[in-house]
Amino acid sequence: MMSSDAMDVDGVDNKARAETLKQEANLAYKRGQYSRAIDLYSQSLDVDSTAAAVYGNRAAAYMMQKNFRQAVADCTSALDHDPSFVKAMVRAAKCYLVLGSTREAIDMLDRAMATSPSAATQTDLVTAHRVADLISQATDELTHRDNDPLGDRAKSALQHLTSAFALVTKYANAEDSDLALRWRLLHGEALARTGNLEDAALVASAALRADSTNPDALVLRARVLYLQGESAKAIAHCKQALALDPDMTRARVLMKFVRAIDDAKEKGNAAFTAGRYAEAVELYTEALGMDPSNKALNAKLYSNRATARSKFGKYTDAIADCSAALEIDPDFYKVLLRRADCFGKTDKWDQALRDYKAAYNLKPTNDVRAAMANAERQARIASRKDYYKVLGVERDASEHEIKKAYRKLAIQYHPDKTAGCPDLEAKFKECTEAYEVLMDPQKRRRHDMGADDEGASFGGGGFGGGFGGMDDMDHSHLFNMFFGGGGGGMGGMGGMPGMGGMGGGMGGGMGGGPRFHHQQQHRGYGGQRGGHGHHHQHSHTYGHPGFGGFQGQSAYHDYDY
Secondary structure (H helix, E strand, C coil): CCCHHHHHHHHHHHHHHHHHHHHHHHHHHHCCCHHHHHHHHHHHHHHCCCCHHHHHHHHHHHHHCCCHHHHHHHHHHHHHHCCCCHHHHHHHHHHHHHCCCHHHHHHHHHHHHHHCCCHHHHHHHHHHHHHHHHHHHHHHHHHCHHHCCCCHHHHHHHHHHHHHHHHHHHHHCCCHHHCCHHHHHHHHHHHHHCCCHHHHHHHHHHHHHHCCCCHHHHHHHHHHHHHCCCHHHHHHHHHHHHHHCCCCHHHHHHHHHHHHHHHHHHHHHHHHHCCCHHHHHHHHHHHHCCCCCCHHHHHHHHHHHHHHHHHCCCHHHHHHHHHHHHHHCCCCHHHHHHHHHHHHHCCCHHHHHHHHHHHHHHCCCHHHHHHHHHHHHHHHHHHCCCHHHHHCCCCCCCHHHHHHHHHHHHHHHCHHHHCCCHHHHHHHHHHHHHHHHHCCHHHHHHHHHCCCCCCCCCCCCCCCHHHCCCCCCCCHHHHHHHHCCCCCCCCCCCCCCCCCCCCCCCCCCCCCCCEEEEECCCCCCCCCCCCCCEECCCEEEEECCCCCCCCCEECCCCCCC
């Protein structure tokens, strides 16, 4: 039987051995050799399992290795052997915060303050309470997603979580990736709902790498996929989450919601394909109202609705839809082209040119380059006086339609009726100028192409041939020529400056000429060739008072407007 003296010696030896191992571990810790330090602390505890300080030191080494769960266990053991060990309490509080256990962290710091009050511990306690409040607010804000159409609650939640994470990581010398998975998934939800889809996807992927069977991580990944327009993959992830947890309401609700939106969108597409454009607009509108937060999906729905609206001439509404889509995705190539086309159809060629240029920068093609050139030409035309609008006729108006329009306006604005009113006199001159240009095939072609025309104001040989210039001519003379003022023959038109004597009148005088068949030509003055002759691809019969017949030149065009 071993004597008591021998037992005392063994005890002393064990104490000494444990102390030696502890000192070696402390040295390894100071050198940053945390794995070796943990091994030596463990050996020391094998010799003397009652040393609270060694448990506390090993907890510190575990914290340096980001093993906060094991560190909490060692702090608990240290406090079992020394209930007044304040350092162990503070270390445990830090670990609890990292692990997402705010209540336990606060309790541990309250205990430390009760044991040995200090300003430092009081500051730690304030930090713990602040973190708990921030997490609670963020959780509440993300819970009420149905009352957050503009995402304001989600933005606030993201700010609160960011602040909480900053406090914890600084306090516990940790990284965001060390924090509780529950908090990180909450952060991912806030990121997704504020449009930070790439960051949200990274959070979900990291969580699934850590635990591929985590239903919450699967649902977060499903939400991100849905917001990225990957509905089928989103539904698959929801199904996987439900297989792991059949009672998971969030997964079931999300899956049902994604299916409902997909159904509304597909119904709209079917109506569009069938040519039921008004119905398609209604269905796309219904789908747009289902989830304002899904930017990617809504950009496509705006694009689809714009196309449907443009199909039945709602160009202004279509432009508004295109603008809404481009606000979400400024590089939406097809929408840029669609809006440019609608701008063109509403004669907003400067805006059309801007969109064509943006589309060309994204994807340079010959078709877009041609569209740019046309828009630039049309913008130039639009910046000039539009003689078609002056006379109130379409761009493909026939000679008969032009004459009819001019006749009406010339009577309305004739100087005899508008004397003393400069604005109306100017209107008469403008109408006469428009008539002169549109009745001349060369000038009309140049006007249609947006080219500058030196002869657009009755100057510089506007009629060619024997007319000389007409700058000094009173525009009412053209009215008299057109309507046959004074009746009978004109006897050489001697009273008109620059026109010389024409002799013999013009087709029986200006007072009402014969009716004749007009086949792809306009009649001009006095048998001249190359003046007002103007070919169009149509044929009609009409009365044309006082214009002698001469054959003009081809001037029809094939431009689309």
